[in-house]
Amino acid sequence: MSSVEMEICPPSASFFGYMGVTCAIAFSNIGAAYGTAKSGVGIASMGVMNPGMVMRNIIPVVMAGVLGIYGLIVAVIISATIPAPISGVARYSLHAGFAHLAAGLSCGLSGLAAGMAIGIVGDTGVRAVGQQEKVYVGVVLILIFAEALGLYGLIVALILAQTKNDCGQD
Amino acid sequence: MTTMPTTYSDLFYGISPYSWAYTGVGLALGTSIVGAAWGIFITGASLLGASVKAPRIRSKNLISVIFCEAVAIYGVIIAIILQGKISESHFAPGSAEYAKNAFSAYSIFWSGISVGLSNLVCGICVGITGSGCALSDAQTPETFVKILVIEIFGSALGLFGVIVAIIQSGDASFIKN
Numbered sequence: 001m002s003s004v005e006m007e008i009c010p011p012s013a014s015f016f017g018y019m020g021v022t023c024a025i026a027f028s029n030i031g032a033a034y035g036t037a038k039s040g041v042g043i044a045s046m047g048v049m050n051p052g053m054v055m056r057n058i059i060p061v062v063m064a065g066v067l068g069i070y071g072l073i074v075a076v077i078i079s080a081t082i083p084a085p086i087s088g089v090a091r092y093s094l095h096a097g098f099a100h101l102a103a104g105l106s107c108g109l110s111g112l113a114a115g116m117a118i119g120i121v122g123d124t125g126v127r128a129v130g131q132q133e134k135v136y137v138g139v140v141l142i143l144i145f146a147e148a149l150g151l152y153g154l155i156v157a158l159i160l161a162q163t164k165n166d167c168g169q170d
Numbered sequence: 171m172t173t174m175p176t177t178y179s180d181l182f183y184g185i186s187p188y189s190w191a192y193t194g195v196g197l198a199l200g201t202s203i204v205g206a207a208w209g210i211f212i213t214g215a216s217l218l219g220a221s222v223k224a225p226r227i228r229s230k231n232l233i234s235v236i237f238c239e240a241v242a243i244y245g246v247i248i249a250i251i252l253q254g255k256i257s258e259s260h261f262a263p264g265s266a267e268y269a270k271n272a273f274s275a276y277s278i279f280w281s282g283i284s285v286g287l288s289n290l291v292c293g294i295c296v297g298i299t300g301s302g303c304a305l306s307d308a309q310t311p312e313t314f315v316k317i318l319v320i321e322i323f324g325s326a327l328g329l330f331g332v333i334v335a336i337i338q339s340g341d342a343s344f345i346k347n
Contacts, residue, residue: 012276018277029327039320041298043320
């Protein structure tokens with residue numbers, strides 16, 4: 001019975017590692033962009049009637065920007081642990097490649113979700129704060145819960161990114 | 171006689187590294203420009219509509235258009251950097267040179283996607299925010315500078331993509347022979 005011998009370190013392992021890097025930054029940026037744009041429109045609208053509250057209401061924009069930074073952190077950390085082959089010998093295992101893909105996806109998709117939550121809550125929240133200032137604390141609390149979702153993704157991604165890269169004795 | 175089942179690695183051996191690399195370069199430029207264009211038409215349409223009744227906003231709000239244009243420039247810069255790493259060489263799958271070329275090709279492809287997608291969403295974000303900025307500036311002039319701060323946060327996202335693309339493709343270079 002013939003069995004397929006799987007290479008531990010094929011050259012295509014880095015395809016998946018770099019896919020993880022891209023997923024981390026690209027999806028986090030989509031979430032951050034959505035959060036920034038959606039709450040930005042809300043701030044612009046409420047700024048017409050209540051310009052004094054605009055600077056206080058920038059907080060959802062800042063929190064959405066932080067999601068982009070989470071993606072940047074994970075992308076840089078993963079990218080630093082992908083070694084180039086030396087004189088034709090691959091040094092990056094498939095196990096590590098898929099683990100880095102998982103890390104990138106977990107950070108990126110969590111950032112995307114958190115960004116969408118921050119955008120929608122931020123948009124409605126700042127419009128409400130423009131009319132009733134006492135709502136501000138409630139809006140900030142909801143935004144913090146939404147931001148925590150992105151943080152969970154970052155934590156899991158950092159744990160996954162520490163997967164050992166072991167090519168065995170080549 | 172049974173044939174060995176193929177693994178997905180065989181699929182990768184069958185795709186030339188040049189296709190990955192050049193696709194990455196093309197997408198880096200193309201999607202960045204799409205993002206910049208999208209942002210420009212979103213903000214430009216609102217800007218022009220609002221200046222019908224408030225012509226004073228016209229020149230100040232062009233800065234939103236410039237923020238979107240910067241996104242396109244990021245794409246051009248990265249595309250030129252990435253294509254400089256690709257060079258013609260002769261190698262066979264499984265050879266020593268193949269490993270380095272394949273590694274570089276995947277790295278360039280995904281760097282291109284990173285910067286392209288980041289710039290795409292950055293351009294749209296800056297465009298939407300610029301549109302809101304123009305409309306609120308037309309009614310309440312003191313909000314202009316404050317909404318501009320939001321656009322600056324938005325354009326930082328394109329910069330994150332550029333940084334990641336440069337770091338991602340740092341080790342990439344095709345072997346010349």
